[in-house]
Amino acid sequence: MSDKETWQDRYETGMTPWDSGRPDTNLTRTVIERPVHPCKTLEIGCGTGANAIWLALNGFCVTGTDISEIAIRKAKSKAAGACMECDFIAADFLNAKIPGGPFKFAFDRGCFHCFEGTGDQMRFAENTAEHLKKGGLWLSISGSTDDPPRDTGPPRRSAQDIVSAVEPHFEILSLRATTFDSIRVKAPRAWLCLMKKRGG
Secondary structure, X not given: OOHHHHHHHHHHHOOOOOOOOOOOHHHHHHHHHOOOOOOEEEEEOOOOOHXXXXXXXXXXXXXXXXXXXXXXXXXXXXXXXXXXOOEEEEOOHXXXXXXXXXXXXXXXXXXXXHOOHHHHHHHHHHHHHHHEEEEEEEEEEEEEOOOOOOOOOOOOEOHHHHHHHXXXXXXXXXXXXXXXXXXXXXXXXXXXXXXXXXXX
C-alpha cells in the first residue's frame, strides 16, 4: 500500500487518534505567547482542518495541504461550516510546490516525523524553507524518543534527528519537550521546535 493509500484508508475508516477535532494547544500557545502575528500561513499535513480554521479565525490567511484527499474534503466542509475561508489543497508535500506562497509562517503537527531517514527529513526541511519568505517561521511538533519503543502511536524522533535535518536551512529558536494533544489515555511525548529560515 502506498503512503497516499495508507492515509486515505486511515481517514476513510476514522482510524485517526491524532485528530481531536480541536486546535493543538502547542500551536495556540506559541501563536499567543510568542506572539506570531497574523500572516500568510502554510499548514503541512493539515488533516481535517482544526488548526487551519483556528488560525483563520485569528486573522491568518491559511493554506492547508494534506496527502489525503478525504482529509482535505473534510477540512473544506469544516471550514464552510465555520464560515471561514481557508485554501485546502491535496498534495504530496515532499514532492510538491504548494501555490500561494511565499508564506511567512509554516506549521506541521506530526508531518515531518512521518519521514524515515535523514534524506527525506532533509528534503522536507528544504521544501519547507523554499515555501517561506526569508526570516519566515516554522513550528513543528514531532514524536519524541523520550517515549519508549511502541507498536502504535506517533513515530519517535530524537532532538538530533530534528537538528540534523533542519539546520542547513533554519535557525532553531527553541526546541523543548512537550506532549501531543491526543485522545489516547496517555498523551505521547513530543518535541516542539520553532525555527526561523536562514538568510533574513
